Amino acid sequence: LNRxxxxxxxxxxxTNETQAxxxxxxxxxxxxxxxxxxxxxxxxxxxxxxxxxxRSLRPHLLVHNDLVPxxxxxxxxxxxxxxxxxxxxxxxxxxxxxxxxVLIGMEKPVLLSLGSGRYxxxxxGLKLDVGAYMKALExxxxxxxxxxxxxxxxxxxxxxAEMGVPAQQAIMIGDDIVSxxxxxxxxxxxxxxxxxxxxxxxxxxxxxxKPDAYVNNLAEAVDIILQQL
Amino acid sequence: LNRxxxxxxxxxxxTNETQAxxxxxxxxxxxxxxxxxxxxxxxxxxxxxxxxxxRSLRPHLLVHNDLVPxxxxxxxxxxxxxxxxxxxxxxxxxxxxxxxxVLIGMEKPVLLSLGSGRYxxxxxGLKLDVGAYMKALExxxxxxxxxxxxxxxxxxxxxxAEMGVPAQQAIMIGDDIVSxxxxxxxxxxxxxxxxxxxxxxxxxxxxxxKPDAYVNNLAEAVDIILQQL
Numbered sequence: 001l002n003r004x005x006x007x008x009x010x011x012x013x014x015t016n017e018t019q020a021x022x023x024x025x026x027x028x029x030x031x032x033x034x035x036x037x038x039x040x041x042x043x044x045x046x047x048x049x050x051x052x053x054x055r056s057l058r059p060h061l062l063v064h065n066d067l068v069p070x071x072x073x074x075x076x077x078x079x080x081x082x083x084x085x086x087x088x089x090x091x092x093x094x095x096x097x098x099x100x101x102v103l104i105g106m107e108k109p110v111l112l113s114l115g116s117g118r119y120x121x122x123x124x125g126l127k128l129d130v131g132a133y134m135k136a137l138e139x140x141x142x143x144x145x146x147x148x149x150x151x152x153x154x155x156x157x158x159x160x161a162e163m164g165v166p167a168q169q170a171i172m173i174g175d176d177i178v179s180x181x182x183x184x185x186x187x188x189x190x191x192x193x194x195x196x197x198x199x200x201x202x203x204x205x206x207x208x209x210k211p212d213a214y215v216n217n218l219a220e221a222v223d224i225i226l227q228q229l
Numbered sequence: 230l231n232r233x234x235x236x237x238x239x240x241x242x243x244t245n246e247t248q249a250x251x252x253x254x255x256x257x258x259x260x261x262x263x264x265x266x267x268x269x270x271x272x273x274x275x276x277x278x279x280x281x282x283x284r285s286l287r288p289h290l291l292v293h294n295d296l297v298p299x300x301x302x303x304x305x306x307x308x309x310x311x312x313x314x315x316x317x318x319x320x321x322x323x324x325x326x327x328x329x330x331v332l333i334g335m336e337k338p339v340l341l342s343l344g345s346g347r348y349x350x351x352x353x354g355l356k357l358d359v360g361a362y363m364k365a366l367e368x369x370x371x372x373x374x375x376x377x378x379x380x381x382x383x384x385x386x387x388x389x390a391e392m393g394v395p396a397q398q399a400i401m402i403g404d405d406i407v408s409x410x411x412x413x414x415x416x417x418x419x420x421x422x423x424x425x426x427x428x429x430x431x432x433x434x435x436x437x438x439k440p441d442a443y444v445n446n447l448a449e450a451v452d453i454i455l456q457q458l
Binding site for chain 2 (some may be wrong): 088089091092093096097100101104117119125126127128129131132133135136137138139140141142
């Protein structure tokens with residue numbers, strides 16, 4: 001990260017993190033020694049808040065407790081849409097039924113999903129991500145969710161706009177073959193897949209997505225990028 | 230029910246009930262005054278057991294506690310498939326993650342779903358049905374579940390075979406526009422939708438399924454059927 005910043009390249013952190021506010025997310029990474037600030041982060045919750053305000057939507061939230069503060073300024077009375085994030089332990093049978101009832105009760109159900117990831121890895125193993133629960137609600141209510149977050153095109157375009165960089169000059173580095181690599185490429189960017197985190201060897205046979213290159217870790221990605229300057 | 234039985238017509242109860250064994254299910258209906266026996270019931274769990282035995286599959290079960298006895302004779306060690314039913318309160322975050330991990334760990338994931346219903350109604354409101362959770366696992370693991378139960382064609386065909394009646398001479402009565410009416414019609418049967426239970430007025434504008442007739446209740450369905458004898 002320091003080498004990227006020292007090179008003068010523009011940098012943006014694109015996260016689908018919806019288990020915490022950007023503040024908490026940044027603090028965690030700072031604690032790990034990363035040079036990162038809230039202003040450098042593109043995340044789904046603030047993007048969703050913009051949409052809610054623009055369209056006068058009042059959400060019923062099915063999100064992680066720690067994400068709720070991001071929606072502090074949003075009117076949540078008499079909901080006319082559902083916003084789903086990676087609610088983790090909040091994905092209880094009761095909460096899923098409640099979100100479902102709010103949706104099915106609408107004449108035209110509106111479901112915003114903070115990402116469409118299939119699963120992710122934590123220290124105690126793989127976990128279902130928000131995309132799986134989004135699919136459950138989509139099917140039950142016969143609606144299509146609007147995805148805010150990777151791999152949505154709009155999300156990558158926001159990040160590019162915030163940097164003031166055209167897609168052709170940007171490179172995405174990520175561990176998720178669909179959300180990171182596929183999403184960025186569909187937006188016209190190049191993308192490297194790191195063989196860490198949620199990477200699995202079978203990703204290299206993915207039927208639709210092929211990264212521009214594989215790297216074994218972030219440092220190797222930086223090597224490649226700086227070599228080409 | 231008594232009028233149907235007295236008429237000499239053959240009768241079969243096709244249920245997607247997976248919250249209890251057939252024994253419990255029948256006892257409940259008997260308690261409500263219905264003349265019904267276990268031998269008259271076609272249900273997903275015994276159908277799944279036949280498939281598991283035929284294909285030497287050892288299931289990881291994500292089902293309702295009360296359904297577990299139906300799988301008593303099935304080897305469940307070292308699972309090579311997942312069987313999902315309407316687990317209700319067992320649809321916890323932990324249990325869903327566990328079923329997911331078993332599936333994603335297989336070279337070729339096999340998911341059997343005891344039904345594909347979207348939701349159902351209980352006294353305390355609408356609840357997500359097994360189909361929604363099936364979709365979540367399908368998406369997370371990029372697999373297609375094999376559905377055992379309505380509206381699968383195989384399930385209706387079993388019921389017809391058990392009665393020894395060709396589809397053209399059979400009539401389905403049900404409250405679910407997709408699982409009951411659509412499934413039976415795709416099998417060559419006629420189907421009546423009752424305007425009770427999970428029926429909703431918007432079912433009458435369903436884009437794909439149109440019942441042969443609507444009836445306000447089961448008694449009215451029997452009237453129509455007996456009139457045509």
